[in-house]
Amino acid sequence: MAKVKVLTMSGETAGEIELSDEIFGIEINQNAVYAVVKNYLANQRQGTQSVKTRGEVRGGGKKPFRQKGTGRARQGSSVAPNHVGGGVVFAPKPRDYRYTLPRKLRRLAMRSVLSSKVAENEIIVLDSLSFEAPKTKDMIKVLENIGAAKKSLIILPEKDENVVRSAHNIPGVRTALATTMNVYEIINHTSFIVTKDAVNKIETMFSKKNKVEEVSSV
Secondary structure: OEEEEEEOOOOOEEEEEEEOHHHHOOOOOHHHHHHHHHHHHHHHOOOOOOOOOOOOOOOOOOOOOOOOOOOOOOOOOOOOOOOOOOOOOOOOOOOOOOOOOOHHHHHHHHHHHHHHHHHOOOEEEEOOOOOOOOOHHHHHHHHHHOOOOOOEEEEEOOOOHHHHHHHHOOOOEEEEEOOOOOHHHHHHOOEEEEEHHHHHHHHHHHOHHHHHHHHHHO
16 A cells, blocks of 8 residues: 655655555556546536538528529529538537446546646645635645645545635636546646545545445445
8 A cells, every 4th residue: 555645734754655566556547547537527518519510501592693604603592502602511510429428437537637646746734634724825824734736636535614615716727526536637737735634535435335225235
């Protein structure tokens, strides 16, 4: 098991924590990560684009000019795609880009990115993270104390409104719950900041033992 230092909010060492190799120490599967990131970005698309085809453009019922004698190429409609203001060939229409991936693949991708954060020393484990009141400057101070990068993802075991609001206005810093974090956001942020309680929740969620229990309960 990999051992990672546990820091306090002031940046001091508060001990060590052993991370499960099953979650934080597997061989990184790039194909799984790519598939899940691609799926996530596709699911974010609104799919509201719409362009008119020649059948939807107003007009075009009358032949623009006579067939012969003009020296021009014959034209049958002013809304043909080769005319300015005409319809569009294979015009995009509203559609749903969403699709699903196997749960096993999604879990593999999550364990892969978590393992990559440990392998690249981009994980920061905090003993705890809480504020008496939401203050952005307090959060900035904590990030400076622990040496976090400009783009940091803070993972909490449960929602803490003071922490969320303290980080809300800091560019490049986002907060997420251990139950709602996704592969794309983990990759898109350099520092992966997580509390000890959140680590325990992550290990419980993505362990094979938990998977077996879920299957047996169905």
